Amino acid sequence: ELRKEMPEFGFWPTYTPSMSPLDFVAVAPDYDTKKLVRFVNEGLPNAYDDPDQIGIVFFGERDSADTSTNKALLKYINGEDLGGLQKPEGVIVVSDSNCLSHKSGVIQQPLSLVSRSRNIDVTCDPDEYLSYLSSTGGHALVQAYLSIRKECVDTFSKTLEARVYGSWANPRAWSRLSKAMQDADMHKEKLTDEEIIGDIGEAVG
Numbered sequence: 001e002l003r004k005e006m007p008e009f010g011f012w013p014t015y016t017p018s019m020s021p022l023d024f025v026a027v028a029p030d031y032d033t034k035k036l037v038r039f040v041n042e043g044l045p046n047a048y049d050d051p052d053q054i055g056i057v058f059f060g061e062r063d064s065a066d067t068s069t070n071k072a073l074l075k076y077i078n079g080e081d082l083g084g085l086q087k088p089e090g091v092i093v094v095s096d097s098n099c100l101s102h103k104s105g106v107i108q109q110p111l112s113l114v115s116r117s118r119n120i121d122v123t124c125d126p127d128e129y130l131s132y133l134s135s136t137g138g139h140a141l142v143q144a145y146l147s148i149r150k151e152c153v154d155t156f157s158k159t160l161e162a163r164v165y166g167s168w169a170n171p172r173a174w175s176r177l178s179k180a181m182q183d184a185d186m187h188k189e190k191l192t193d194e195e196i197i198g199d200i201g202e203a204v205g
Helices: 067-077 125-135 138-146 154-161 171-186 191-198
Strands: 009-015 025-030 035-041 054-060 092-094
Touching: 125 138, 125 171, 138 171, 171 191
Parallel strands: 009 054, 054 092
Antiparallel strands: 025 035
């Protein structure tokens, strides 16, 4: 909607763990001139190209990236010149990530990176998910069960406490199970206990 009102508003989605420092600025030899030539990432907004550019750069799974990559990212967030690449002032950086406590491959990052952003912890709201499940046509049995067992919408904290490596109940898992149950109904089949447990974990399944 925003881009309809402001066509000049840009959006650049980026998956940070796949990046390296060379994905910001890199140098390579020019064998004709016997000099090193600098290359910049044209996939990122650059004040040298358009200082008036506005928009959002999204760095997905930021804290799962290598720390050397995020040191370069820190410079970019600060609007510093990386050698031909500089974030325009009108472009903001948004990122998401799991926390270290989630045990999901996150790497300890320098506090200087954390301090450059507003950090908001996002948690699951059972009522919001039930509303979403209803609006997207979730399976009736899943909706009925969760309406009386809202504590089962997300059991991640219990999984961490139990130090269990396996499936657990969460909104993504419930949506996956809901679709599987709808598919089974359509083909007049029934999911096995193992299939259900494979989506939402043994305790809830």
